[in-house]
Amino acid sequence: MSELIVKPSKAWFKQSLRLLHHEFRRGELTIIFLAIVLAVGTVFSLTGFSEQIKQAIISNSANTIAADRVLGSSREIPTEYLDKSESLSLKVATKILLDSMVFSGDNMLLSELDIISEAYPLRGEFLVKMSLDQKVATSVGAPKQGTAYVEESILSRLDVKIGGTIEVGVLPLTIAGVIVEIPDRSYRMFVAGPSIFLNIKDIEKTELIKPGSRVYHQYLFAGERDDIEEFETWIKPQLNESQNWYSVKSAQNRLSKVLDSSEKFLSLASMLGIVLAAVAVAVASRRYGQRHQPMVAVFKALGASKSHVKKLYMLHWGLLSLISIIVGLVVGYLLMLAGVSAIESYLSLDESQITFKPVITAVITGLLCSVAFAVHPITELISTKPLDVIRGFKQNVLPSFGWHQLIPLFALFALLMLFSRDLIMSSSLLLGGIVVSGVLLLLGRLIMGAGRSAGAKAGKAWHLALANLKRRANENSVQLVSFTIAIQLLLLITVMKSSIVDEWQAQFPENTPNHYLLNIANEEVAPLQDFVNELGIDNQGFYPIFRGRLSAINGEKTVSFDDDDDVDKSDNEKDESIKGSSTENEAKQDDKEKPKERKGAGRELSLTWQAQLPMANEIIEGKWWEESDVSPQVSMESGVAERLEIKLGDELTFTLGTDEFTVPVTSLREVNWKSRQLNFIMIFNEAAVKGIDTTSISAWMVPEENKNQVYRFLSQYPTVSIMDFGSLMKQLTKMIEQVSIAIELILVLVVLAGSLVLVAQVQASMEERERELAILRTLGAKGSLLRNSVLFEFIALGAVAGLMASIAMEIAVFFLQTQVFDMSASFHFSYWLIGIFAGAGFVGLMGMLSCWRLLKLSSVTLIRRTM
C-alpha cells in the first residue's frame, strides 16, 4: 500500500479572493451586499443621528437649570425656605412662568412669560442682542423694569421692532433686546409660544396673576457645594407633591431619558426595515448556497478537503460581510451628516463628537445579519458531497424545519434587544411580529388561492400568472408581508395627513366652541357675559375656577407618584395651562402617572363649582344638589372615580395651598368628552367653596365674521387669555407632520428592504423560471404570453399586498379615530384603490425589472441553457 501524501493546499486564500472579485464584478453578491449595507447604514445613521442630537442637547444644557439646584412649585414657597437659604449664604433667583396673550397694536400672540428676578441667572449666561445687527450677544440679567427681552420670532409675529412696545397684561413694555440664548431653556413638545422675559418687579403691574391663575414658580439656588448639600438635606423632607427639587444632573438624566425613549422608538420602528434587510440576506444567502453547491462539489471532487472549502468560504463570506459593513458605515455616516445638516439651524451640533455607540451598534447589526441569517445555508453548502457532481444538485429545496431556524430568530431577538434594551418589549415585538406575519400569510394565501380559481377563468396569461403565484406561495410570503407593511404605512401617512384631521373637525356639531377664555377676573364676568349675549354668541356660561389637590380619600392620604426628578413634570404642569380647563387629557395623564397601588390625582386639578348640572353631563349615580343645599358636596366624573376607586358617599379632602376642606361625593356624572365643551372631573356645590378665590373660564363659539369684533372687544381685557381652537389644530397638524416624517423615513427603508427581498426571491427562482419559460417556449407559447404571465404574477402579488395593506390601514385608522380622536369611524375606499394600484404597479415594475434579462433571452438560448 503506498503512503498517502497529505499536502495541505494554501490555495484557498487565493481562490477565495478570486471568487470574491469575480462574483462582485458579475453582480452575484449585489443583493447580499446591499442588504447588509442597508441594515448597517440605517442603524449607523439613526443611532448616530440621535446620539448627536442627544449629545448636543445635553452639552448645550450644561447649565440647563441656570443654578445648582431648582425648586419648582405651582405656588409660592414658604418664606422659611428662603430664610434658611439665606442663612447658608446661598444665592437665590426667582423665575415665574406663565402663558399669556401679548398685544402690539392689533396683533396678538400667545407667549410664554418668563418673569425673572435681578439675580437670574445664577449659573450660565443669559445672552441678548440689543440690536439685530449686534455681532456678539451681551450677557445680561433681568431686563430693567418697564422693558422686556423677547425671542426674535415675536418681532415679526407682532410686527414690532426693538424699541417698540408690547402689552403684557395691562402693562406696556419696551422691547430692549432679542434673546440669543436662555441658560435654562427646556425642551418641551408644546410650548405656548415664544418667550418673553420681564422683570419680576413688573409682574403686579401686569395684573396677570389672579387667584386660580396657572403660574409656575421656580426658585433657583446656587452656592458652595457643602452649603447647597446642607440645604438640600434640610429641604428635601419638607417638600410636598406639588414641589419639585432638581439638580443639573437629574434634569439631564430626565432629559436623556426622554431622548433615549424617542431614540428607542425610532430605532424600533426602523427595525422593520432592518429585519427585512436581514430577510433579504437570508433569502439571498440561501440562493447563494444553492448556486455554489456545484462549485463546492467540483472543488471536493477535484480533491479539495473540507477544511479547504471551509476556509475558502469563511474568508469569502467574511470579506463580503466586512466590505458590506464598511460601505454601510460610510453610507450611514453620509446619511447622518445629511440629517445633521438639516437640523443644524435648530441645534448647534458638534460633529467631532461621534461616539463609539453607533459604530458598535451598526457593526453588530451587520454581523448579526451576515452571520446569523447565513450560517445555515453556508454550513449546508460546505458539507455538499463530492458525489453530487455525479448525482446532481438539489435546487430550490425549501428549508426544512429544524433547530437551525432558531438561529435567525435568536438573531432577531438580539437585534431587538440591542435597540430597545428592554426584554419585555423585545419579546412582545418578536412574538407580535410572528403573529402579525402569520395572520398576513394566512390571509395572503387565502386571497392567492381564491385568485387561482378566478385565474382559471381569466385569460391564458392570467391563468399562468396566478397558478405560478399560488405555487410559489411560500417564497412569495415574505414579499407579501413586506410590501403589505410598506403600503400600509404609505396609506396611513396619506390618510392621516389628508383626511383624519379634516374629518375630525367636520364631526363636531356646529355650535361647538372654537375659543376658550381663561383667567377671567370675577369683575370681568358681567361685561363679558353682556357682550356675548348682545352679539348672540353661543357659549356655556362662565365657570369659576380654582386650583387644588385631592389629598385624601376617606381620610386616607393619597400617595403621589415619585419622580426622581421633575423637569418633565414641570413641563407637564405648564403644558396644561394651554389646555385650560380640566379635560379628559388631564384625567388620562393622571391615570398614566398613577402607580399601580391606589393613588390620588397626583397633582393639582382645575376645580369648579356649579349650581346647575352642565350640559353634556349626565348623573348616573346619586343626585345633583339643590341650589339651596347648605351642606358641602362634590360631584365626580364617573371614569376617573372608577380609576381612583372612589364610590358614592366617599369623603374627599382637597388641599388648596395650606387650606384643606373635606366633602362627600354625592353624585357621579358621565361626561361626554367628545363635546369639546368645558368639562370637569370635580364639580362642587356653592356651599363647599365658600370664601375661595376664583377666576373664571368660558368657551365661546365665535363665528368667523365676528372674530375681529370679539378680539377688539377682548383687547380691553388684556389679562384674559384667549385660546383659538384653530391654533390648537395647527399644533396638532404640525405634530402629525413631524410623526409623518419619521414614518416616511421608515417607509423608505421598508420599501428598499422589501424590494431587496423581492429581487432576492426572483433571483432565487431564476433557474426554475428559466426552465418553465423554456418548456412553455418549446410548447409554442408566444413571447407576449410569457412576458404577460410574468408581469401579471407580480401585479397580482402587489395587488394582494395592496389589498391586505388597505385592510390593515383601515383597522389602524379605525383605532386612531375611535381611540385617539374620539370620533366615529369612517371608511376610506378611495385609499383602498390607491393601495391596490400602488402595490400592483410597484411590485409589477420591480418584478419585471428583475426578470428582464430572462425575458429578453431568445427561445433558442433559453432552451439550450436549460435542456
Added chain:
Amino acid sequence: MKSNSEAILKVSALTKSVQLDEKTLELLQPVHLTVNTGETLAIVGSSGSGKTTLLSILAGLDLPTSGEVYLKNHPLHQFNEEQRSQVRANHVGFIFQQFLLISSLTALENVMLPAELANLPDAKEQGLALLASVGLAERAEHYPSQLSGGEQQRVAIARAFITKPDVLFADEPTGNLDTKTGIHIADLLFQLNEKHGTTLVLVTHDPKLAKRCQRQVEMDSGVLHEARLDNVNVEELSADMKVG
C-alpha cells in the same frame, strides 16, 4: 498506446446496496476489476445499470458497501472523505457530462483549479498551455457562460489534464454535445490521453466512443462482464442501448 502490466485500479468483490424503505436495492453485485496503468477502459451499459455508481466508487467519490478498491495502491474503501479527497487531488482527473465548470471563474482559472489544489507550481503557465492545446488560448479570460457547450467541455478536458493525473475518469463526456462536437471532443480526449499516458476510465452508452478504448466492460443490472464490441454490430448495440 499500450498499457503496462502494473495495476493502477484494483477492485475485488465490490458491492453497493441502498436501503429503500424496507427493501434493499443491490446496485452492484460483487464486482471484480483490474485496470492497468495506461490502459483505456470503457464501461458501457444502459441507464440505471450501475455504471455511474461504479465510477463514483472507483474515483473515491463514494464508498462501497463491501469489497475492496485500490487506486494507486490506496485502499479507498478504508479511507475517510478527507483522505479520499487527497487521493483525488494527487492522482485523479475528472470530466463530467455537465462540464461542471465554475461559473464565477474564467476558463483559465477553472483549468488552474486542480493544480492549485494539489499545490503544483506554475499553475497559470500550465493552464495556458493546456488551453492552447485544446484550441482555446484566446478564450482564457472568458467565463463559462460566454462559451459554447463544446468549448466548455474542452476547458473541462484541459482542467482534467493539468495535474497529469494517474487516472482520468470521464462520465459521458460527449453526452451533452451534438454528434459532430462530440466526435471532436472525443478526439481531443484520446489525443491528450495518449500524449500524457493517462489511464482512462470512461463511462458511456455511446458504443462508438466505447470502441475507441482498448478494453470495454459492460454493466448489466449491477453485474459487470467483459464486453466484446469487436464481435457485435456497433449500430445494433447502439440501437439496443437506446432502447435500454
